[in-house]
Amino acid sequence: MTNPPSARRTTVHDLAELAGTSASTVSAVLNGSWQKRRISERLANHVTRIAEEQGYALNMQARALRRARSGIIGMILPMYDNRYFSSIAQTFEDMARARGLFPIVTCTQRDPRLELAAARSLLAYQVEYLVCTGATDPDRISRLCSAAGVPTINLDLPGSLAPSVISDNFTGARELTRDILDRASVGAAPSPALFIGGRGSDHNTRERLRGFLAAHEERGLRPEPHQILTCGYAATKAAEALSGFVAAGHPLPRGLFVNSTISLEGVIRWFRQPDSPDLGDIRLGCFDWDPFAEMLSDGIVMMRQDVETMLTTLFRLIETGKPEIRRIEVPPIPLRGRRA
Amino acid sequence: MTNPPSARRTTVHDLAELAGTSASTVSAVLNGSWQKRRISERLANHVTRIAEEQGYALNMQARALRRARSGIIGMILPMYDNRYFSSIAQTFEDMARARGLFPIVTCTQRDPRLELAAARSLLAYQVEYLVCTGATDPDRISRLCSAAGVPTINLDLPGSLAPSVISDNFTGARELTRDILDRASVGAAPSPALFIGGRGSDHNTRERLRGFLAAHEERGLRPEPHQILTCGYAATKAAEALSGFVAAGHPLPRGLFVNSTISLEGVIRWFRQPDSPDLGDIRLGCFDWDPFAEMLSDGIVMMRQDVETMLTTLFRLIETGKPEIRRIEVPPIPLRGRRA
DNA sequence: CTGAAAGCGCTTACAG
DNA sequence: CTGAAAGCGCTTACAG
Structure with missing residues (x-):
């Protein structure tokens, strides 16, 4: 120093x-x-x-005090260390700076208390806008900010008190599931896939589940309730869920819908255990993208959320002033690992 | 909104x-x-x-103005979207908050101009400390901050005007290389490995290269200059370098030292091209860790940099007041993918 | 036990 | 063409 x-x-x-x-x-x-x-x-x-x-x-603090404008745009984000959220952080920073705003991003670990504390902190530093990414209770934050006259926008997970830019989870999941089911039924009787990962309580998981079921219905298939494992996002939870599934005596389906790369990590670790079945026999699809994961399993399909478009849309909302509260859904982009 | x-x-x-x-x-x-x-x-x-x-x-701006203390600690970071840097960002935020500081992290894309601009911005927002992570010209930033009375600390890449906390690149690389060479010489005559990725001009790459050569020397081996491909960090550069290497008629060595997961992505993509040799025949080591990459190649060894210890050390330096300028090297941790 | 006053560094009407 | 003054919201000696 x-x-x-x-x-x-x-x-x-x-x-x-x-x-x-x-x-x-x-x-x-x-x-x-x-x-x-x-x-x-x-x-x-x-x-x-x-x-x-x-x-x-x-001295920007002095200027901000005098002008009553800080030039700061804040973002709360669940975490940095997966490709979806880290690319959101990176793109957000670039776009904010390109628009003359100073970005401050803050990690909140999907913890409602931390989210609220972070929002308070950012308000104390006089943010002019607050973007709530993947917030567990975005409306609570919108209310808090609204009381301070600070507009909020939701990203990734929607809220009802501010405009929301999210992925088209239903259509993306349906498309992904179609692909999984089609591949799984090659040389085998069509049968339901397994859904693993995410929280049953969050909007995105619900919508993806809806898409998952819709694709099944198109094929006259109907997954059993025990084939829906919304065990949370943590990698360990996914592995435990699979162990429990097998321990309960259920045969492992040929198709597997993994709801996030975080869960995928646990899923693949589980398959690599000595007494696990061969991952090569499983038709995998994952909502979210990671470059190494894409190379990891032949034929895996990954739904890459279109971060670029989502954030361009978000900044357009900010620039147009005070838009009405609405939800904008951006289609994710399917990427396919090398075919088996 | x-x-x-x-x-x-x-x-x-x-x-x-x-x-x-x-x-x-x-x-x-x-x-x-x-x-x-x-x-x-x-x-x-x-x-x-x-x-x-x-x-x-x-209103923190007003408090900061009056107290002449902002409570802000800044960090400049090359990028978010790989596991090493994203875990630095996340751990840094947590540790800063635990110490009552408000963290602001800013991405600078390994671009000296952006780094300087970011440092200026952070100074304008009255940061009390600035952490320069992987900065291409940390001394320049230290000088700038010093003029404003703001202490800096270097992380990942060292500088000469501020204390630096970095990985023990030499020892880590030597250990990694030993492992690669040992695996490559099973059932084959010992021969030099290939080094790929990184910038010949940066301190870490130079030190890792030194460790790479030391491990060879121990075994009486001596890589040719054309077996050192410091082609930069971008994934595409690594793939191009491999193509060039093969096009020049050089036989591909059995051992491969990849200098960062970013380069690894390009390396693996290259091996997955239809006319490339089989990656299964290659003994792979990578400086840096990624969970999916670890699972990608059987027997790959990854040197995980010890982010937790590095940042704990960094905050200890900050807390002890004004420490002398010195370099602290933290050993990375070897992680091995499932053996082939 | 408590308040009036000064001042942090800036910007912005206002007055010339 | 330019400057003196006021004030943003806070904190902190200082004086009672």
Whole structure:
């Protein structure tokens, strides 16, 4: 760590003194509003040069306080360490900066208490907008922000008090399930697939389940309740669920719908245990994408959520001002691993 | 987006008026310093209750301005979307919050210009510390921050103007290479492995290369210069480098040292092309870890960098005040995929 | 036990 | 063309 050499940082007043002018003028020059104020170009250049020489850095806190606008856009996010959420964070940052906003992303581990605490923190830092990604209780956060006059937008999981940009989970899941069932029925009698991962209580899982069932119904198939394992998102939960399924004496279906790469990790680990069946006999589909997972299982189909389009849509909502509360669904993109 | 219902947010003055007291007292109560000021417990409770009723949210910008302390710790990070960096971001956030700091992480895509711009932005928002992760020119950033009196710490890549916490790249790479060479020489004459990925100009790649060569030397082996492919980190670069290597007529070695999971992605894609050799014949080692990659290749060894220890060390440096400039190396942890 | 006042660094009407 | 003044919301010596 380098030591503080200058106790106090350079301010507009320091620059004003050095330039033989006033703080008002310095501020106007530095903000580019000097033309509007009809400040002479000579003085403007002079001030600019001095600011550079002094390595002047604007104090955004002070500006924000005065302007009552921080220029900050906040995002709460369940976690960074899977490809879906990390690409959301990365794309969000890029797009925010491209629009002159300063992005602050905060991880909340799918914990409602942390989500609320993070939202409070971001409000204290005067965010101008808050994006709630995969929030367990987005409406609670919308209410909190609304009381502070801060607009919110939901991403990934919808809410009822703010516009929501989410994947088209129903259509995506139906398409994915069709593919799984078709592959599983090659050289075998058609039979229901297994659904694993996610929370039965969350909107996306419910919609994907609906798509899963719709694809079955098209083929005159009907999964039993025990073939729906909404065991949560954690990898270990998925592995445990599979063990329980087999321990209960159920035969493993040929088709497997995995609801997120997080669950997929647990599923594949389970199949790699010495006494597990061969993964090669299973027709796999996964809602969400990961480049290594895609290469891991021949013929796996992964529904890549279209993060780019989702975030472009989100920023369009922000830019258009105060849009009505509605839900926009963005189709995910199917990607297929090398066929077996 | 929900509409701003209240134009102005509640301030300490509003609370003071409602509580029939002064802003000074409200501030003291809300800060928990009311005992020191010997404010009556009755009044303290009264103020607290009113603040809650009004849903009062502190304006951190104003506090930071007055206190000349923001409570913010910044981090610049090359990217989110691989497991090493995303776990750094996640662990950093958790640890910062646990220490009462507000973390702001910013992606800079290994671009020196973006790194500098991000550092400037974070300085404008008055960060108290800046962590430079994998920065291409950490000293430049240290100088910039030093001028503003902000201490920096380097993570992942070292610099000379601030303490640096990095992986023990030499030892880790030597160990990884030993393993690759040992596996490659089973049932075959010992021969040098191929090194692929990374930048020849960065410290970590140089150190890993040194470990790679040391392990060879122990066995009396000596890789040819054309067997060192420091082609950059991008996945496509690694694939191109392999194509070039083969096109030049070089036989593919049995052992392969891949310098990062990003490069590994390209390497595996290349091996999966129809006319490529069989990956099963290759003994693979990778510096960095990814759970799916670990499961992808039987017997692959992955050096997982010890993010937890690195960040614990980093925060210890911050907490001890102004430590001398030095380099701390944290050993990575070898993880082995299921043996072939 | 408590309040009035000053000031953090900026910006913005306002007045010349 | 430019400057003095006020004020954003907070905290902190200081004075009672």
